[in-house]
Amino acid sequence: MLYGSPRVVSDVMTHTVVAVGRDAPFKDIVTLMQQWKVSALPVLAGEGRVIGVVSEADLLPKEEFRDSDPDRFTQMRRLADLAKAGGLTAADVMSAPAVTVHPDATLAEAARIMAQRKVKRLPVVNSEGLLEGVVSRGDLLRVFLRSDEEIAEEINREIVPYLFPAPSRPVRVVVSDGMVTLTGPFRDASLVPVAIRLVRAVEGVVDVECRVERGGPQATIAVTQP
Numbered sequence: 001m002l003y004g005s006p007r008v009v010s011d012v013m014t015h016t017v018v019a020v021g022r023d024a025p026f027k028d029i030v031t032l033m034q035q036w037k038v039s040a041l042p043v044l045a046g047e048g049r050v051i052g053v054v055s056e057a058d059l060l061p062k063e064e065f066r067d068s069d070p071d072r073f074t075q076m077r078r079l080a081d082l083a084k085a086g087g088l089t090a091a092d093v094m095s096a097p098a099v100t101v102h103p104d105a106t107l108a109e110a111a112r113i114m115a116q117r118k119v120k121r122l123p124v125v126n127s128e129g130l131l132e133g134v135v136s137r138g139d140l141l142r143v144f145l146r147s148d149e150e151i152a153e154e155i156n157r158e159i160v161p162y163l164f165p166a167p168s169r170p171v172r173v174v175v176s177d178g179m180v181t182l183t184g185p186f187r188d189a190s191l192v193p194v195a196i197r198l199v200r201a202v203e204g205v206v207d208v209e210c211r212v213e214r215g216g217p218q219a220t221i222a223v224t225q226p
Contacts, residue, residue, distance in 0.1 A: 007203050009110050010103035012142055013124050013133035019044050022051065022091035026062070029054055029090060042123040043094045048130045050123045052094030059093060061085040100125045103132055107140050107203070114140075146204035148175040155180065159198050163191055171195075178206030185213045 018032055019042040032041060033056065040055035061078075065085040075082060087093035101110050101122045110122060114137060124133040152175040164171050164184065171184030180199050186192050192210050199208045 007107055007143065008103065009101055009105050009124055009135050012139040013135040015133045017131060017134045019131060020090050024090040026088055030059060040121050042098065042131055043090045044131060050098045050100055050125050050129055050131050052096035053098045053123065054090050054094040058084055058095055098123055101135065107143060110135055111140050143203040144178060151175045151202060151204050154202055155199060163195055178204055180205055181209045181211060183211040
């Protein structure tokens with residue numbers, strides 16, 4: 001069983017989070033965003049339950065429609081934005097329900113949510129919907145700051161002995177700028193795609209290449225991390 005990865009949201013999330021209540025005034029929201037240098041704020045109710053998120057995109061319609069008189073087609077097409085343009089509080093302009101993630105979600109799961117829902121930050125909530133932190137795109141990318149030595153150590157500890165136990169000839173692991181090269185006598189060809197898949201799952205890996213020794217000239221199988 002592999003223990004080193006994947007990492008989860010709670011490993012990288014920001015625990016200190018600025019949030020607003022549903023009655024927070026429009027200008028206070030803008031002020032907090034500027035002070036904390038964030039592009040979105042969770043909106044809380046009760047004891048900290050996340051009921052929505054207010055982002056810069058939610059606030060911009062007030063400026064966009066400030067001096068305009070949209071035609072009927074625009075009004076019908078952008079009813080939600082026009083409603084937000086007249087909003088005075090967080091409850092008026094927030095996007096709800098909030099797109100959230102749980103602290104035990106993998107970083108890949110969080111990245112997929114961000115991509116699918118086109119958001120830059122996700123409130124992290126527990127099973128009761130209470131706010132525990134925030135995870136951003138930058139937080140997810142921090143895994144690529146892992147050193148080559150750390151990545152190689154994890155592969156040698158968690159993957160190589162699992163797939164290629166003694167007394168087989170050892171598989172050599174070289175990592176350079178996140179690029180992993182495995183070289184060894186993979187006598188069972190079916191292990192090559194398995195090795196590639198497991199190495200690709202290691203946090204911080206950018207690319208994977210297997211150089212398969214078959215008693216003579218090396219055959220090379222290269223797989224690029226998407």
